[in-house]
Amino acid sequence: MLKLTNDFLEEVVEKQKIDARLLKFKALIEQGKKVDIEIDEHGV
DSSP states (O other), X not given: OOOOOOHHHHHHHHHXXXXXXXXXXXXXXXXXXXXXXXXXXXXX
């Protein structure tokens, strides 16, 4: 598997962690609701 790392991708990951819309999806997932977004092993 190819893994890309650079400053841009790291910034995207950090922004995803504080994005209000994505945090709403994360809360739904944690409540066991079905949504069309998945959280990976890095919590993103």
